[in-house]
Amino acid sequence: MNKLLKYREKLNLTQEELAEKAGISARTIQRIEKGTTPKGHTLKVLANALGVNENDLKEDLFKSETINYQLVKYINLSSLPFVMIPLVSIVLPLLIVLIKKQFNHLTKQIISLQILWFILSVIIFFLIVLFIKNGNIILFLTSTILFNIFVILRNTVELDKNKKLYIKLKFSII
Numbered sequence: 630m631n632k633l634l635k636y637r638e639k640l641n642l643t644q645e646e647l648a649e650k651a652g653i654s655a656r657t658i659q660r661i662e663k664g665t666t667p668k669g670h671t672l673k674v675l676a677n678a679l680g681v682n683e684n685d686l687k688e689d690l691f692k693s694e695t696i697n698y699q700l701v702k703y704i705n706l707s708s709l710p711f712v713m714i715p716l717v718s719i720v721l722p723l724l725i726v727l728i729k730k731q732f733n734h735l736t737k738q739i740i741s742l743q744i745l746w747f748i749l750s751v752i753i754f755f756l757i758v759l760f761i762k763n764g765n766i767i768l769f770l771t772s773t774i775l776f777n778i779f780v781i782l783r784n785t786v787e788l789d790k791n792k793k794l795y796i797k798l799k800f801s802i803i
Contacts, residue, residue: 632686634662636679651678700725701735702788705781708743712777715747734801738794739784741802746777 637647637658644662648655651674661667667675676683704722711717719740726736750773757769780796787795 631662631664633658633667633675633679636681636686637662640679647675647678651675696733696735696792697729697731698788698792700729700731701733701739702785704729704731704736705739705785705788708739709778709781712774712781715743715750718777719743719747735788735794737801737803738797741798741800742780742784742796744802745798746773746780 637644640647642650644658645655648658651658653671653674657667657671661671661675672686673683676686679686704725707721707725708718711721722736722743723740726732726740753773754766754769757766784794784796787793
């Protein structure tokens, strides 16, 4: 059940009454209760009308997302065959996310990790080429590929056991 609906019913308000109290349309209330995420002004006036904290209402609405953990594992593993072609290891998981409409905090983190890994690898590679100029390039490429494989496999194991990522960022690039 949608959290907005729970708050509304807890106060014994109809959609129309809440809409009038918040100063928005009843149709907007209907859309939000069916799964549309409120933004900006709408979120603010709904939180005020319901007498709840705006952040609590926002978090509650996002917590109601359903996650197909098996699909998230496959999205994570889809980077694995392409670890030697970093750009594809970003594009393929992103395509699967968009096609399967599985855009949630876990898939954002998986793709963000691959993007960050690609950016850092390119920067470090160019620094090694510019300043070191010896056989360390192959050692670097091999170690980055192996580390990326480790991250992908470790996150897959954690998704399987605890339904969360073991290695994740404190921010999302996408």
